Amino acid sequence: MPKPILLLSQVNKTFDSQDYQVKAIDDMSFAVKTGKVTGLIGPDGAGKTTLMRLACGILTPDSGDFEVMGIDVTKEPLQVQSQIGYMPQRFGLYEDLTVQENLDLYADLQNVAKDKRQARYDELMHMTGMSPFTGRLAGKLSGGMKQKLGLACALIRSPKLLLLDEATVGVDPVSRRELWEIVYHQVHEQGMSVLLSTAYLDEAERCDEVVLLHEGKLIMQGNPKEFSQTVNGRVFQVTVENSKHRPLQQKLSQNPAVLDALIEGKGVRLVMNEKGLPTAENLLPDRVNANKKIKIKAVTPRFEDAFIARLKNKEKSKEYSIEKMEISGSADDEVIRVEDLTRKFGDFTAVDKINFHVKRGEIFGLLGANGAGKSTAFRMLCGLLPVSSGKVAVAGMDLRVATASARGKIGYMAQKFSLYTDLSVKQNLKFFSSAYGLRKKAQQDRIDWALDIFELEEYQDTNAGNLPLGYKQRLSFAAALMHKPEILFLDEPTSGVDPLARREFWQRTNALAEMGVTILVTTHFMDEANYCDRLVIMSKGKILASGTPLDMKNLARTESQPDPSMEDAFIYLIQNKEQPDDSE
Amino acid sequence: MTVNKTSARSRRLMGMLRKEMWQIIRDPSSIAIAFVMPVVLLFMFGYGVSLDAKNIPVGIAVEKADIITQSLSDSFEQSEFFKPSYYHSIQQAQLALEERKIDGIVWLRSNFSQNLQAGKQAPIEIIINGVDSNQANITMGYIQGVWQSWLTLFSNARGIQLNLPVVLEQRVWFNSALNSRLFLVPGVIAVIMTMIGSLLTAMVVAREWERGTMEALMVTPLSMKEMLAGKLIPYFILGMGSMFISVALAVWWFGVPLRGSFWVMVLASSLFMMVSLLIGLLISIISKNQFVAGQTAIAASFLPAFLLSGFLFDINSMPAFIQGITYLIPARYFVAQLQTLFLAGNVWPVILSNAFALLVMLFVLVLLVSSKSRKTLE
Numbered sequence: 012m013p014k015p016i017l018l019l020s021q022v023n024k025t026f027d028s029q030d031y032q033v034k035a036i037d038d039m040s041f042a043v044k045t046g047k048v049t050g051l052i053g054p055d056g057a058g059k060t061t062l063m064r065l066a067c068g069i070l071t072p073d074s075g076d077f078e079v080m081g082i083d084v085t086k087e088p089l090q091v092q093s094q095i096g097y098m099p100q101r102f103g104l105y106e107d108l109t110v111q112e113n114l115d116l117y118a119d120l121q122n123v124a125k126d127k128r129q130a131r132y133d134e135l136m137h138m139t140g141m142s143p144f145t146g147r148l149a150g151k152l153s154g155g156m157k158q159k160l161g162l163a164c165a166l167i168r169s170p171k172l173l174l175l176d177e178a179t180v181g182v183d184p185v186s187r188r189e190l191w192e193i194v195y196h197q198v199h200e201q202g203m204s205v206l207l208s209t210a211y212l213d214e215a216e217r218c219d220e221v222v223l224l225h226e227g228k229l230i231m232q233g234n235p236k237e238f239s240q241t242v243n244g245r246v247f248q249v250t251v252e253n254s255k256h257r258p259l260q261q262k263l264s265q266n267p268a269v270l271d272a273l274i275e276g277k278g279v280r281l282v283m284n285e286k287g288l289p290t291a292e293n294l295l296p297d298r299v300n301a302n303k304k305i306k307i308k309a310v311t312p313r314f315e316d317a318f319i320a321r322l323k324n325k326e327k328s329k330e331y332s333i334e335k336m337e338i339s340g341s342a343d344d345e346v347i348r349v350e351d352l353t354r355k356f357g358d359f360t361a362v363d364k365i366n367f368h369v370k371r372g373e374i375f376g377l378l379g380a381n382g383a384g385k386s387t388a389f390r391m392l393c394g395l396l397p398v399s400s401g402k403v404a405v406a407g408m409d410l411r412v413a414t415a416s417a418r419g420k421i422g423y424m425a426q427k428f429s430l431y432t433d434l435s436v437k438q439n440l441k442f443f444s445s446a447y448g449l450r451k452k453a454q455q456d457r458i459d460w461a462l463d464i465f466e467l468e469e470y471q472d473t474n475a476g477n478l479p480l481g482y483k484q485r486l487s488f489a490a491a492l493m494h495k496p497e498i499l500f501l502d503e504p505t506s507g508v509d510p511l512a513r514r515e516f517w518q519r520t521n522a523l524a525e526m527g528v529t530i531l532v533t534t535h536f537m538d539e540a541n542y543c544d545r546l547v548i549m550s551k552g553k554i555l556a557s558g559t560p561l562d563m564k565n566l567a568r569t570e571s572q573p574d575p576s577m578e579d580a581f582i583y584l585i586q587n588k589e590q591p592d593d594s595e
Numbered sequence: 596m597t598v599n600k601t602s603a604r605s606r607r608l609m610g611m612l613r614k615e616m617w618q619i620i621r622d623p624s625s626i627a628i629a630f631v632m633p634v635v636l637l638f639m640f641g642y643g644v645s646l647d648a649k650n651i652p653v654g655i656a657v658e659k660a661d662i663i664t665q666s667l668s669d670s671f672e673q674s675e676f677f678k679p680s681y682y683h684s685i686q687q688a689q690l691a692l693e694e695r696k697i698d699g700i701v702w703l704r705s706n707f708s709q710n711l712q713a714g715k716q717a718p719i720e721i722i723i724n725g726v727d728s729n730q731a732n733i734t735m736g737y738i739q740g741v742w743q744s745w746l747t748l749f750s751n752a753r754g755i756q757l758n759l760p761v762v763l764e765q766r767v768w769f770n771s772a773l774n775s776r777l778f779l780v781p782g783v784i785a786v787i788m789t790m791i792g793s794l795l796t797a798m799v800v801a802r803e804w805e806r807g808t809m810e811a812l813m814v815t816p817l818s819m820k821e822m823l824a825g826k827l828i829p830y831f832i833l834g835m836g837s838m839f840i841s842v843a844l845a846v847w848w849f850g851v852p853l854r855g856s857f858w859v860m861v862l863a864s865s866l867f868m869m870v871s872l873l874i875g876l877l878i879s880i881i882s883k884n885q886f887v888a889g890q891t892a893i894a895a896s897f898l899p900a901f902l903l904s905g906f907l908f909d910i911n912s913m914p915a916f917i918q919g920i921t922y923l924i925p926a927r928y929f930v931a932q933l934q935t936l937f938l939a940g941n942v943w944p945v946i947l948s949n950a951f952a953l954l955v956m957l958f959v960l961v962l963l964v965s966s967k968s969r970k971t972l973e
Contacts, residue, residue: 064810064972067813067814068970069810069972070971070972089816092813092814092970093815097811097814098811099807099814100807101806101807103806103808103810103812105617105618105808107618107622108621112614115613116610116611117815118610119606119609119610119611120607120610120812120815121816122603122816174814
């Protein structure tokens with residue numbers, strides 16, 4: 012048995028925040044095998060990034076021993092640093108240097124011999140498919156290409172150990188697959204060891220081994236497939252004929268025997284508390300009498316099911332209902348209408364003649380990788396950016412010229428946390444409610460409602476900037492809802508948020524949609540498309556396909572792939588529908 | 596093995612230098628700071644700011660005009676310092692003063708000539724707008740000068756011996772034309788050097804932190820010393836480049852004499868440049884954010900260099916406490932060196948004592964920077 016590449020024993024690391032201490036790594040001991048791909052999995056604040064930084068010697072543990080490749084990294088950080096490749100979360104590419112100049116820099120820093128360079132460059136550029144772009148400035152590359160260049164720089168000297176911190180976040184599925192191929196190629200060819208962290212649970216299944224972290228503690232370590240099997244016999248799919256999936260999911264998630272209910276295709280995916288096939292009577296007592304066909308079938312558990320089963324605590328299964336709202340109009344009203352919408356920045360077309368419409372009470376998704384044009388389209392819809400050509404109508408008006416009262420019908424949650432970081436939670440809510448004209452009792456009631464529904468009471472006097480990420484997102488959401496908008500614009504609301512918080516977010520969003528609120532949402536998480544009634548998939552400013560989630564998956568359904576995921580559908584669309592573009 | 600180590604080290608350093616060079620070339624802002632700013636600042640100070648009193652608007656209130664008052668008025672008229680206007684009553688003149696049309700009044704009462712001829716006391720009353728006390732003092736002095744020389748002439752013409760105990764004779768050294776531009780330009784060069792040195796380095800290192808490139812650099816065999824050298828060398832060259840531009844402008848455009856040795860000035864500038872660069876590095880290591888680093892660099896180096904270096908405001912007339920603070924401002928020593936080198940020559944005691952002060956600062960800064968810059972994110 013070879014020596015472990017990483018060996019931790021009783022490692023502790025604490026950070027001092029303004030008013031409290033955060034135990035980022037809490038008495039952690041484990042070993043990572045040499046020559047394998049090991050995934051660090053866990054929600055935000057689990058300690059993944061801290062662990063990475065400790066491993067490469069740019070943070071020092073408070074106590075405990077941390078050995079990397081048999082070297083004590085606390086004592087000899089330079090020794091370790093000259094043998095590893097590291098790609099931090101925001102990879103430090105020099106955007107004002109070309110691809111070649113970035114490679115040259117890292118080759119110089121890693122002391123790659125001059126005569127061996129060209130061969131290595133050729134190999135890396137070929138592997139990443141970037142050979143035609145070596146003269147391009149790194150800042151002008153697409154998101155996926157930047158990550159591939161980052162990886163190439165980290166691999167410039169065939170490191171013994173490669174550390175990747177959330178290397179695939181926000182990257183389109185095609186590039187993600189390519190990144191994984193490169194990593195495994197290196198592992199097989201060079202015998203390299205890899206430690207990576209990821210926010211995508213489906214990526215955990217691609218690792219040889221996973222290390223599950225939560226709040227600085229090690230939850231479990233092992234093979235991901237074995238881990239998935241821990242919930243064998245507890246995962247089911249429920250479909251009810253002629254029943255809408257959203258109320259069905261709400262109903263099921265309130266059932267005490269159900270741990271987790273997730274909308275998937277036409278039905279709902281369930282993780283039960285106990286093993287054994289549940290009966291229709293147990294699950295949906297009031298529906299059985301309604302004479303509807305209820306189908307329950309067991310399905311193969313995924314990593315995410317086991318992850319949720321391990322981390323979700325069911326005791327606060329709060330009903331995320333949001334108070335009743337009076338919204339007039341019928342479900343056939345076209346609330347949002349977009350015709351030939353185009354936006355150009357100089358000679359670059361960010362959004363190219365897109366068309367869609369959204370009906371009242373729908374959740375409508377704009378899907379695509381970073382840089383696909385989602386946010387640009389979104390900003391034009393909200394009236395934040397003038398259109399180059401085409402038409403936009405939201406509730407029958409163009410928001411750029413609409414009156415303040417008309418704007419009062421719209422709620423907007425920006426991609427970046429856009430609340431005042433040095434105001435407390437309560438002060439933020441107060442400000443946003445008064446900005447929409449709420450006063451006195453009505454205002455106080457609304458603030459109390461927000462604190463209650465979004466479970467922010469505990470943090471009401473904390474400055475927004477010091478909130479954990481999941482809570483920041485809740486606060487942004489609450490602020491967007493203070494004036495009871497009829498139409499909600501949500502721009503990447505779940506970016507960087509862990510699976511548990513994402514579930515919570517979608518439950519609230521579903522409840523709003525049930526109330527008749529129209530919701531337009533952008534996301535780069537392909538699996539979140541399942542929550543949408545209808546969606547469009549965008550790439551390079553164009554709409555590749557539009558329809559229901561099921562329509563999309565049907566596109567990619569083949570004999571060899573009978574049950575494609577949304578990601579498969581996306582990759583199918585990119586590979587078959589996208590026009591070849593010689594610039595990339 | 597040692598050979599390998601040195602070659603690896605020099606390769607890393609060369610890599611950093613090459614990278615920094617590309618960034619400087621592609622980022623127009625650092626080029627602008629280094630080569631456009633000196634020109635703009637020199638022209639602004641060379642032409643815009645003048646500490647000389649010239650054409651001061653002064654009112655002469657003559658209650659009863661005659662030959663004597665006329666000759667006194669003529670003296671003001673002929674002086675290049677004044678631009679007189681005339682009033683027939685003190686009330687009119689006071690009104691003009693209140694309206695800020697004039698800065699001072701010379702009041703000749705109706706009995707002025709009469710008393711003077713009778714050999715009695717003949718007072719001239721002077722009223723000065725004291726809002727700007729500095730300007731008021733200068734105006735006062737000039738008025739006295741004009742009045743006194745007139746009195747001498749007047750007495751001589753009439754064969755009267757004036758019993759003045761002291762005769763003032765002014766002689767100005769080093770800047771004999773009393774042209775403030777000659778005095779300001781070397782000071783502006785010192786301020787520019789402070790700006791280039793601290794602002795530029797503060798921004799570029801903070802940029803690495805902000806864009807996350809610092810984290811990636813740290814996990815390479817690059818040592819902190821190499822990293823710092825990689826930052827210092829290119830900006831030292833850039834800073835010295837703008838130094839030469841400034842000196843060339845000073846000598847050939849503004850006609851400031853360079854009486855000292857050129858090479859002594861290069862040495863003195865190099866020393867000061869290093870101090871400035873290290874201050875910039877220290878700021879960026881601590882702040883790690885471009886905006887804060889930029890603000891801090893301006894507040895901690897540019898403003899003090901501007902206000903407390905003695906290039907614009909005389910240190911000796913500052914309160915003792917503020918005078919104490921000026922000893923901590925590196926630009927103070929460099930301003931003294933530059934002014935001496937330009938206007939006086941190689942006055943070794945001045946140059947060496949100030950160089951010593953800068954060397955002490957350099958030493959302290961090197962200690963601070965190396966203790967603060969460890970390869971860690973904390």
